[in-house]
Amino acid sequence: MAATVFSAAQFGLADDSTATGLLVASMSFSGTSSLAQAPDHIGNTAGFAVFERKKDITFSGVIKTKGTGLVGSMGTLVTLANTTNNTRTRLSEGLGVTPVANSGIVITGNDITPTNSDFEGGSGTGIFFPGVAVNSPVTLT
Secondary structure, X not given: OOOOOOOOOOOOOXXXXXXXXXXEEEEEXXXXXXXXXXXXOOOOEEEEEEEEEEEEEEEEEEEXXXXXXXXXXXXXXXXXXXXXXXXXXXXXXXXXXXXXXXXXEEEEEEEEEOOOOOOOEEEEEEEEOOOOOOOXXXXXX
């Protein structure tokens, strides 16, 4: 159903009608980093470094087609329709760095939720490191 929005604030998610596995109903992009501190001669912090910037992504929704399940397996690249909106890029927003070419979201976990009173649901987690190209992984066996 269409929505009539009376606000400049973002409402809803981008249409993901081309989704091949999960119709995303909600998602979050949580930015984190590591911190190293340099103490002075009495133990007070005299300087620090912020590094290892990343985004942890969680998403959930309904399995689009019965019998297909989730599309991506753990350790694979996933493309989400809602990583950009208008002029915002949610993956790198707030990280303070420009992503390298071919950076992307890699799936780190997933869940499938069958039930007898609702549509089959699914969810996943992923990670985005803006400085890592993920287009040519090497599989070690």
